[in-house]
Amino acid sequence: MLKESIGKRSEKVKNTIERGAVRKFAEAIGDPAPIYIDEQAGAASRYKRNIAPPTFPVTFDAGKIDGLDLPSKGLIHGEQIYHYERPLFIGEDVYCWMEVKDYYEKSGNFGEMGFLVVIKKGESADGELLFTEERIVIINEAARKGMTV
Amino acid sequence: MNRITDFQEGDSLPPIQLAPVTRLDLIKYAGASGDFNPIHTIDAEAEGAGLPGIIAHGMWTMGNLAKIFTPYLEEGFIQDYAIRFKGMVFLEDVITLKATVVEKKQRQVIFQVQAVNQSDKDVLKGDLVFLL
Numbered sequence: 316m317l318k319e320s321i322g323k324r325s326e327k328v329k330n331t332i333e334r335g336a337v338r339k340f341a342e343a344i345g346d347p348a349p350i351y352i353d354e355q356a357g358a359a360s361r362y363k364r365n366i367a368p369p370t371f372p373v374t375f376d377a378g379k380i381d382g383l384d385l386p387s388k389g390l391i392h393g394e395q396i397y398h399y400e401r402p403l404f405i406g407e408d409v410y411c412w413m414e415v416k417d418y419y420e421k422s423g424n425f426g427e428m429g430f431l432v433v434i435k436k437g438e439s440a441d442g443e444l445l446f447t448e449e450r451i452v453i454i455n456e457a458a459r460k461g462m463t464v
Numbered sequence: 465m466n467r468i469t470d471f472q473e474g475d476s477l478p479p480i481q482l483a484p485v486t487r488l489d490l491i492k493y494a495g496a497s498g499d500f501n502p503i504h505t506i507d508a509e510a511e512g513a514g515l516p517g518i519i520a521h522g523m524w525t526m527g528n529l530a531k532i533f534t535p536y537l538e539e540g541f542i543q544d545y546a547i548r549f550k551g552m553v554f555l556e557d558v559i560t561l562k563a564t565v566v567e568k569k570q571r572q573v574i575f576q577v578q579a580v581n582q583s584d585k586d587v588l589k590g591d592l593v594f595l596l
Binding site for chain 2: 336339340342343344345346348350360361366368369370373374387388391392393394395396397398399401402
């Protein structure tokens with residue numbers, strides 16, 4: 316049933332990159348640098364404004380993929396991959412959606428493990444692609460069995 | 465301070481050692497990121513999931529690791545950042561962040577990046593492309 320989700324995608328959701336959210340996020344990763352949080356430093360930077368840290372897209376709402384209801388237990392985060400066209404700017408609107416890129420199973424020491432590859436993309440208001448985030452989630456056998464009940 | 469372009473293949477950026485991981489670090493990250501999976505903050509939930517205690521969000525460590533590059537953002541930005549999560553991070557662990565130049569191209573500096581714990585074991589490892 317996870318295999319059937321390959322290619323499914325969510326509807327785009329508008330996210331506004333808020334100054335306070337970026338400050339809290341930068342503090343939470345121990346990186347409250349002026350380029351992220353200080354307005355004057357942002358204005359004086361090569362970007363002419365403040366930018367967001369590269370892992371900030373974890374905070375974005377990218378909607379929901381129909382039929383993809385992952386268990387809350389038995390998931391392991393395997394990999395996370397970002398690609399940027401440019402940094403994200405504080406104050407801008409980013410339109411995000413998700414797509415199931417792949418699903419496959421491999422047997423290992425802990426039984427048959429499932430690998431779900433989900434991508435999240437973000438576009439500017441003009442439809443220009445800003446970033447891609449790829450997340451590989453490993454789902455153990457027990458958790459997958461729970462899903463089919 | 466050095467510029468990123470001053471570093472040559474085989475050179476490392478100054479490593480960063482984090483303070484021992486605290487529960488408050490993870491509570492703050494949960495709030496800031498919106499990831500409230502309780503195995504990161506509540507002992508009983510972590511134990512119920514078969515863990516010896518709460519573990520850091522993988523994305524907390526990945527978020528921290530990127531700060532090795534923050535001092536160089538006037539020269540460019542992180543174009544690609546790919547991480548494999550290799551090991552769990554527990555409370556009191558002391559994590560060190562590292563980045564080494566593996567290749568220099570005209571507009572890209574390619575790094576191997578990693579975060580290791582106090583036993584020098586990789587907790588995450590990957591590649592990062594800094595675009596000039």
